Amino acid sequence: MSIGSQIAWDDTVLPFQLDRSDIRxxxxxxxxxLERVLxxxxxxxxxxxxxxxxCLLTAMIGQTIKLRWRLSLQIRGDGPVRLIATDYFxxxxxxxxxxxxxxxxxxxxxxxxxxxxFAQIGRGYFAIVIDQGKGMTPYQGITPLRGASLTDCAEAYFEQSEQLPTRFALSFGRSVLPGQDEKWRAGGVMLQHMPQASGAxxxxxxxxxxxxxxxxxxxxxxxxLELIGPNVQPPELLLRLFHEETPRVFDPQAVHFGCSCSEEKVRNSLSIYSAKDIATMTTxxxxxxxxxxxxxxHYTLDPATLGFEGNGG
Structure with missing residues (x-):
């Protein structure tokens, strides 16, 4: 297999359906x-x-839901790791x-x-927030942290909050490909039972x-190694695992690192403050x-242009 064919499936999410089993x-x-995130x-x-x-959970869950804007994971606890936050746009x-x-x-x-x-998150909660954009009320589902991993928490969330049996198999870590520097690779499979008709x-x-x-x-x-590749491509992996279940694949979705921050958003967030408040923030x-x-x-701004009294307010 060529390096080109390996890379073609990096940073992608491939949707599929098991037609025999009515599972997506x-x-x-x-x-x-992932390397750019970390x-x-x-x-x-x-x-x-x-x-x-x-991140891996977010990529798979985000692609599952018909979004117009953003899906977020928020994991909060009382241990040394206080918060893990992800966004899928x-x-x-x-x-x-x-x-x-x-x-x-x-x-x-x-x-x-x-x-x-995972033990260093302590007691807390696992939340999924779906924000469909301006004028729409965000949806938030929360379940307590449970199990032995974030993956266990995600499965429990779908079982309790969405009543959808869901299963994840993940692998992630630093690896080295021939002729390349060491970097992060991650891969996973998500299974989800399609909603059952009422009165079955x-x-x-x-x-x-x-x-x-x-x-x-x-x-x-x-x-x-099948999960993270690069020698086993996702369509081949599905055939290895589920060939008797008649897997059917759909168009893959590319996933890139990307942030929504901007100077304009920083200015908007400061527009509620008075000149006196802005003065306390000035270096x-x-x-x-x-x-x-x-x-x-990193953003460096002129305080005279900030707040509701500034030129930028």
Missing amino acids: GRVARLDTA SRHDYPALVETLVAEA APTSDGAPARIRAYASFDRDRLQQGVDP APREREALAEDWGRANLLLDTVEE PDGTVTADCQFCGA
């Missing part, structure tokens, strides 16, 4: 997009691991890539080396449960600065 799913590969921060390894898992036009970004907030001094990363007969419900159980047993056979060298938590962009 996604195969995701994140490579450059390279903007100096995260300890255990925090990088949590962010990588959250839907494509703005046909053929355009989706965009993903993420960041983590943590107490470096409280992190415990050698302790499972008991025998039909039993058959659907058998289909779901069989698909899960097949997914259990997947190997980590000794006479500027107001702001940094984007997601991408690290």
Whole structure:
């Protein structure tokens, strides 16, 4: 297999359906997009691991939902890792890539080396927020943190909040391809039972449960290297796992790193403040600065142009 064919499936989400089992799913590969998310921060390894898992979940869940703007994951806890936040921005036009970004907030001094990363989130909640854009009320679903991973939390969310049996198989970490530098690679498969018709007969419900159980047993056979590639392409992986379930694939969706921050948005966020408030934010060298938590962009602004009393208000 050529390097070109390997790279063709990096940073993509491939939707599919198992026609025999009435199950839908996604195969995701994140490579450059994930590397760009993590390279903007100096995260300890255990925090990088949590962010990588959250990004992969976000890419698959975001592509599942018919979005007009943004889907976000928010994981909050009372442990050393206080917050993991991700955003998936839907494509703005046909053929355009989706965009993903993420960041983590943590107490470096409280992190415990050698302790499972998920355990360092502590007690808290897992939330999915769907924002369909201006004039629309965002939807938010929340479940308590449970299980032993963010993946367990995502499965519990769909079971409890959406009543949709859902399963994920993920693999992620730093790897090296021949002739390339070490960088992050991640891959995964998402299975989701399609909504059942109300009033289904008991025998039909039993058959659907058998289909779901069989698909899960097949997914259990997947190997980590098959998930992250690059030697096994997503369509080939589906045939390896589910050939008897008649997998049918749809158009893949490209996923790139991308941030929505801008100087205009910074100015808008400061437009509610008075000149006196702006003065308290002004640095000794006479500027107001702001940094984007997601991408690290740094903005330096003239305080005279800020706030509702400034020229930019």
